[in-house]
Amino acid sequence: MLSSEPLAILQVEDNLGDTRLVADYLKDESSDLFTLTHVCTLDEAQNELSNQHFDVILLDLALLESSGLEALEHLVSMYPNRAIIVLTGCDDVSLALKAMNKGAQDYLVKGCSDSDLIWRSIRYSIERKRTEEKLEFLAHYDVLTKLANRTLFEMHLQQALFRVERNNQLSAVLFLDLDRFKVVNDNFGHDTGDIILSEVANRLNQCVRKQDSVARFGGDEFVVLLEGVKSCGDVRRIAEKICQKCSKPIQLLDEEVFITASVGIAMCEGGVFEPMTYIKQADIAMYQAKEKGRNNYQFYSEEINAFVKVQAMLETSLHRALEKRELDLYFQPQVNTKTGEIWGMEALLRWFHPKVGNVSPDIFIPLLEDTGLIVEVGEWVLLQACTQFVDWQSKGLLPPNTSVSVNLSARQFVNCRILDAVSLTLEVTGINPECLILEITESMLVEDVRQAEAILGEIHRLGVKIGIDDFGTGYSSLLYLKRFPIDHLKVDKSFLIDIEKSKENAAITSAVIQLAHALGLMVIAEGVETQEALSFISDYECDVYQGFFFSMAISRDDFTELLLRQSKTMSTRMS
Numbered sequence: 261m262l263s264s265e266p267l268a269i270l271q272v273e274d275n276l277g278d279t280r281l282v283a284d285y286l287k288d289e290s291s292d293l294f295t296l297t298h299v300c301t302l303d304e305a306q307n308e309l310s311n312q313h314f315d316v317i318l319l320d321l322a323l324l325e326s327s328g329l330e331a332l333e334h335l336v337s338m339y340p341n342r343a344i345i346v347l348t349g350c351d352d353v354s355l356a357l358k359a360m361n362k363g364a365q366d367y368l369v370k371g372c373s374d375s376d377l378i379w380r381s382i383r384y385s386i387e388r389k390r391t392e393e394k395l396e397f398l399a400h401y402d403v404l405t406k407l408a409n410r411t412l413f414e415m416h417l418q419q420a421l422f423r424v425e426r427n428n429q430l431s432a433v434l435f436l437d438l439d440r441f442k443v444v445n446d447n448f449g450h451d452t453g454d455i456i457l458s459e460v461a462n463r464l465n466q467c468v469r470k471q472d473s474v475a476r477f478g479g480d481e482f483v484v485l486l487e488g489v490k491s492c493g494d495v496r497r498i499a500e501k502i503c504q505k506c507s508k509p510i511q512l513l514d515e516e517v518f519i520t521a522s523v524g525i526a527m528c529e530g531g532v533f534e535p536m537t538y539i540k541q542a543d544i545a546m547y548q549a550k551e552k553g554r555n556n557y558q559f560y561s562e563e564i565n566a567f568v569k570v571q572a573m574l575e576t577s578l579h580r581a582l583e584k585r586e587l588d589l590y591f592q593p594q595v596n597t598k599t600g601e602i603w604g605m606e607a608l609l610r611w612f613h614p615k616v617g618n619v620s621p622d623i624f625i626p627l628l629e630d631t632g633l634i635v636e637v638g639e640w641v642l643l644q645a646c647t648q649f650v651d652w653q654s655k656g657l658l659p660p661n662t663s664v665s666v667n668l669s670a671r672q673f674v675n676c677r678i679l680d681a682v683s684l685t686l687e688v689t690g691i692n693p694e695c696l697i698l699e700i701t702e703s704m705l706v707e708d709v710r711q712a713e714a715i716l717g718e719i720h721r722l723g724v725k726i727g728i729d730d731f732g733t734g735y736s737s738l739l740y741l742k743r744f745p746i747d748h749l750k751v752d753k754s755f756l757i758d759i760e761k762s763k764e765n766a767a768i769t770s771a772v773i774q775l776a777h778a779l780g781l782m783v784i785a786e787g788v789e790t791q792e793a794l795s796f797i798s799d800y801e802c803d804v805y806q807g808f809f810f811s812m813a814i815s816r817d818d819f820t821e822l823l824l825r826q827s828k829t830m831s832t833r834m835s
C-alpha cells in the first residue's frame with residue numbers, strides 16, 4: 261500500500277519539450293498528491309538524491325552527457341532503494357528488457373504514454389520496489405533481531421577473507437550460543453524468549469564496531485565477524501566483553517532473567533577462502549566453551565578439534581551401547597564405620613567400548629544427558645541394580661538392612677515418568693522399597709522446586725529413601741534439607757581426599773556430619789582413601805563410608821566374592 265504522504269518524484273530529462281509534456285501528464289492528478297523536481301543532468305540528479313528523499317525517479321535514457329543504460333546502472337547501484345522508471349523516446353523491446361534487467365521497475369515510451377499510464381506505472385513501480393525490498397530483507401536478514409542471517413553473513417565473511425589475504429590482516433569469527441536458553445524459553449514462554457534474543461542482539465551490536473558483522477543463525481545461535489583485528493588479545497577482550505554484557509540481567513515487565521553465553525573463536529589468518537571452514541571451527545570451539553562450564557570463551561585449536569571428534573564418535577556409539585550390551589553396572593561397597601561391615605552398595609554405570617576400552621562415566625554420563633538417552637539408560641540401571649540386589653538377598657549373601665543406592669540424573673527428574681519407572685521396578689523385582697536409595701544432587705532440587713517437591717514426595721510415599729549426593733559442592737542449603745523428604749547426606753569426595761592436610765576440608769566435613777546429625781539424617785562419607793580419612797570421620801561419628809580404602813567399584817562377580825568372604829568371616833566370628 262502506498263502512504264498518504266505526497267509522492268516525491270524526480271524527473272531526469274534534458275529535453276525541455278519532453279519535460280513539459282511529462283509535467284502536463286502528471287498535473288492531471290491533484291497537485292497535493294505529489295511533488296515534482298526536475299533536473300537536466302546525472303550530476304544534478306545525484307545532488308538532489310543525496311539531499312532529499314524521492315519515491316520514484318523518471319529517467320530519460322537519452323541524456324546528452326552520458327550513455328542511457330550506464331546512467332541507469334549508476335543510479336541503481338548508488339540508490340538501490342529508489343524505484344526507477346525509464347522514460348524514453350525509443351520504442352525498442354530489447355532496450356526495454358535490458359533496462360529492466362539492470363534494475364528499472366518500468367519502461368515507458370514518451371509518445372505512447374498518457375496521464376493514466378504514467379500514474380499507474382509510478383504506483384506499480386513503487387509497490388514493486390517495496391516488495392523487492394521486503395523479499396531482499398527476508399532473504400538476508402533475521403526478522404526478529406534485524407541482524408544479518410546466515411546467507412548474508414557468509415557473503416560478508418567471504419569478502420572479509422579476500423581482504424585478509426590482500427591486506428595481510430587478521431579477522432576473527434565468534435560463534436555464540438546462549439546457555440540454558442531452552443529452559444528459559446520453556447519456563448517463561450516464547451514471547452519472553454524473543455525479548456531475550458532481541459536484547460542479546462542489541463548487546464552484541466554494542467560490543468563491536470560498525471564495520472564488524474553480527475548475525476543470527478537461528479535459535480539462540482549468533483555469529484560475529486571482527487575485521488582487521490591486531491592480535492588474539494584484541495579478540496579475547498571483545499569475547500570477554502560479550503560474555504560480560506550477555507550475563508547482565510535482562511529486565512522483563514515484572515522480573516529479571518539471567519542468561520549467559522558460551523563463545524567459540526576461530527582466527528582467520530589467510531590462505532583459506534571457504535567461510536564454512538571458520539564458522540565450523542568457531543562452532544567446535546563454542547562446544548568446548550560449553551564443556552568448560554559455559555559462560556566463557558575458547559579459541560579453536562587442533563586439540564579441541566580432536567577432542568570434539570572423539571566426543572562425536574563416542575556419542576554415535578553410545579546410541580547402540582545398551583543394545584550391544586556394552587553397558588554394565590559395577591557396585592562400590594558402603595561400610596558401617598563403627599562395625600566395619602557392609603552396610604550397602606552404590607550402583608555405578610560402566611561402559612566398555614569395543615575399540616576405546618573403558619570410558620569414564622565423567623565423559624559418557626554428560627553425553628547420555630545431552631542426548632536424552634539417560635532416561636532410558638537410567639531406567640535400565642534402576643532395574644538392573646534392584647534385580648542384582650534381590651538376587652544377592654535371595655542367596656542370603658546380604659546382611660539384614662543392607663541397601664542399594666542408584667544415581668538419578670537431572671534429565672530423569674523433569675517429569676513424572678520417573679515415578680512410573682520406580683513403581684514398575686519395585687513391582688517387577690519385589691525389592692523392599694526401604695532397601696532402595698535414590699541419589700540426587702542439590703542442583704536438581706533448585707531447578708524447579710515445586711516439581712522436585714511433588715516427585716520426591718511421591719517417591720517417599722512408595723517407601724523409597726532419598727539421598728543427597730555430593731553435598732557441600734553446590735548450594736548446601738539448609739532450607740532444602742528441611743523442605744524435602746531426605747534421608748541421607750553424602751559428603752562429597754573432594755572434601756575427604758587429603759583431609760589430613762587440609763584444614764578447610766576437615767572443617768567442612770566435620771560441619772556437614774554434625775549438621776546432618778542435628779537434622780536427624782544419616783551421613784555417608786564418599787572418597788575415603790586412607791586410614792587417616794577413616795579415623796577422621798570415625799571421630800565425628802560419620803555413619804557410613806565408601807572409598808578406595810575399602811574397595812573401588814567392582815564387578816557383580818567380584819562383589820559376590822566379597823559378600824561370600826564377609827559372610828564366612830561373620831559365621832566364623834559367631835561360632
Ligand SMILES: Nc1nc2c(ncn2[C@@H]2O[C@@H]3COP(=O)(O)O[C@H]4[C@@H](O)[C@H](n5cnc6c(=O)[nH]c(N)nc65)O[C@@H]4COP(=O)(O)O[C@H]3[C@H]2O)c(=O)[nH]1
Pocket residue numbers: 592607608609610620621622625638641667668669729730753786787788789806807808809813
Ligand atoms: N578418587 C576417588 N574416587 C572415588 C572414591 N570412592 C568412590 N569414588 C568414585 O566417586 C564416584 C562416586 O559416584 P558419584 O559421586 O555418584 O559420581 C558419579 C555419578 O555422578 C555418575 N554416575 C555413575 N553411574 C551413574 C548412573 O548409573 N547414573 C547416573 N545418573 N550417574 C552415574 O558418574 C560419576 C562418576 O562415577 P565413577 O567414575 O564411577 O566415580 C564414583 C566412584 O568410583 C575414592 O576413594 N577416591
